[in-house]
Amino acid sequence: MVKSSTIDAFLKRKASQSSESNSSSPTTNLNTSSHDRPLKVYRIEHTEVDINSLVRDPGLRLSIWDYPIDQRDKIRRAYIKAGPYQHILPNYPPSGPEKHRRRFQSSWFKLFPSWLEYSPSKDAAFCLSCYLFTKKPTGRPGSSVFTIEGFRNWKKVNDVVLENALGNTKYTSPMIKKEILHILSSNIRNAIREEISDAKFCIIVDEARDESKREQMALVLRFVDKDGFLRERFFDIVHVLDTVALTLKKNICAILSRHSLSIQNIRGLVKTGKSVIYPLVDRLIRLVLTLPVSTATTERAFSAMKIVKTRLRNKMEDEFLADTLVVNIEKEIAEKFTTESIIEDFYSMKERRAQLQ
Numbered sequence: 001m002v003k004s005s006t007i008d009a010f011l012k013r014k015a016s017q018s019s020e021s022n023s024s025s026p027t028t029n030l031n032t033s034s035h036d037r038p039l040k041v042y043r044i045e046h047t048e049v050d051i052n053s054l055v056r057d058p059g060l061r062l063s064i065w066d067y068p069i070d071q072r073d074k075i076r077r078a079y080i081k082a083g084p085y086q087h088i089l090p091n092y093p094p095s096g097p098e099k100h101r102r103r104f105q106s107s108w109f110k111l112f113p114s115w116l117e118y119s120p121s122k123d124a125a126f127c128l129s130c131y132l133f134t135k136k137p138t139g140r141p142g143s144s145v146f147t148i149e150g151f152r153n154w155k156k157v158n159d160v161v162l163e164n165a166l167g168n169t170k171y172t173s174p175m176i177k178k179e180i181l182h183i184l185s186s187n188i189r190n191a192i193r194e195e196i197s198d199a200k201f202c203i204i205v206d207e208a209r210d211e212s213k214r215e216q217m218a219l220v221l222r223f224v225d226k227d228g229f230l231r232e233r234f235f236d237i238v239h240v241l242d243t244v245a246l247t248l249k250k251n252i253c254a255i256l257s258r259h260s261l262s263i264q265n266i267r268g269l270v271k272t273g274k275s276v277i278y279p280l281v282d283r284l285i286r287l288v289l290t291l292p293v294s295t296a297t298t299e300r301a302f303s304a305m306k307i308v309k310t311r312l313r314n315k316m317e318d319e320f321l322a323d324t325l326v327v328n329i330e331k332e333i334a335e336k337f338t339t340e341s342i343i344e345d346f347y348s349m350k351e352r353r354a355q356l357q
Contacts, residue, residue: 051078056085058126059119059150065136076132084117084128093123095152102154124150125157178320183345185323188333192233193259196223200267204232205252207243208302210321212314215240217248218301219255234301234329235259239318304328 049071055061067075086109094101104118104125117126127146137144145151201223210216217240222232236255240247256263308324309316316324327334 049075051075054078054082056082057087057119057121058085058117058128058131059122059124063148064132079128079132084113084115085119085126086113086116087118087120089120092118095123095154100155104154108157119150122150122152124152126150178323179349180342180346181323181327182319183342183349184334184337185326187337187341187345188326188330189235189259191333191336192221192235192330193261195225195231195233196221196261196265197226198262198265199223200265201261202267203252205248206299206302207240207248208305210305210309210314211311212309215243216302216305216321217251219252220301221261234326237301237305237322237325301325301329 049067051074054075064072064075088106088109092104092106094103096102104123108116108125109118115127115129117128118124119126125146130146134147137148151157201221204220204222205217207215207217216237218237219235220232221235222230225231238251238255240251253263304325305321308328309321
């Protein structure tokens with residue numbers, strides 16, 4: 001007769017085996033030495049740079065890359081507020097061969113007052129804009145002449161440095177491109193506003209989602225110009241939180257008021273009271289007249305939006321998107337503006353470093 005085993009016997013047997021294995025395993029000393037413990041990593045805290053004690057001499061000041069990264073913008077603003085260090089002396093120290101001694105000229109400060117600097121300690125010329133905004137020197141010859149070493153070849157100042165200083169200015173940054181595009185789109189909207197003048201006009205509104213799943217509302221103006229021709233102009237596109245009637249109304253009123261278009265001049269399809277007597281005929285007329293227009297005009301705007309705002313450019317700003325679409329769709333009006341007029345508007349926005357005319 002086989003002896004039945006109980007669960008208590010099984011657990012006791014397993015416990016005994018585990019106790020034997022524990023007794024045979026080597027013991028571990030928990031009292032480890034303090035030298036074996038991992039060292040504590042302390043946080044390095046940068047001392048606050050005193051703005052009032054910044055060195056003005058470009059030959060003695062620290063490179064902008066030697067300052068803590070969280071304080072560089074504040075240091076840049078301090079140097080911009082102080083302006084370039086233009087140390088004027090009656091006679092600057094001469095340098096070069098004995099027969100052809102040359103020196104720095106204080107008259108160069110008047111030619112380039114916004115960026116040219118002089119270091120008395122190194123007897124060299126520096127560039128304040130280069131010091132503040134150029135990339136970290138790569139080690140290539142000449143990459144840090146105007147920021148660290150200084151320029152002292154006075155023989156080539158007129159031929160190389162001063163003659164080409166403003167010629168090297170390039171308005172190619174993304175911000176400049178957006179400013180020029182905004183100027184062109186503003187001129188197009190002003191031209192459309194002049195076409196409408198004080199006449200009556202209709203609005204065509206439609207909504208669609210862009211690549212980033214944001215609801216965009218397109219606004220098209222339909223009017224009769226001064227020559228009696230029916231015109232449809234794409235005017236603007238804005239982001240809306242939802243498609244509720246109240247939200248659309250607020251955005252439409254904001255666009256029209258921003259461009260001095262009176263809401264009272266908006267004209268509907270109904271002129272008489274016949275629409276009350278024949279409501280079904282009124283709905284049919286509205287559908288026939290409105291549907292082809294909205295399909296042809298607003299869908300063209302959304303097609304252009306899909307081309308401009310792609311998956312790789314789904315982080316475009318709303319204003320940048322609107323300006324791009326206005327210029328792209330109303331290219332017929334954009335071609336009428338001359339380059340000189342765009343440059344004049346570009347300079348009228350704020351003071352520029354170099355002149356393009």
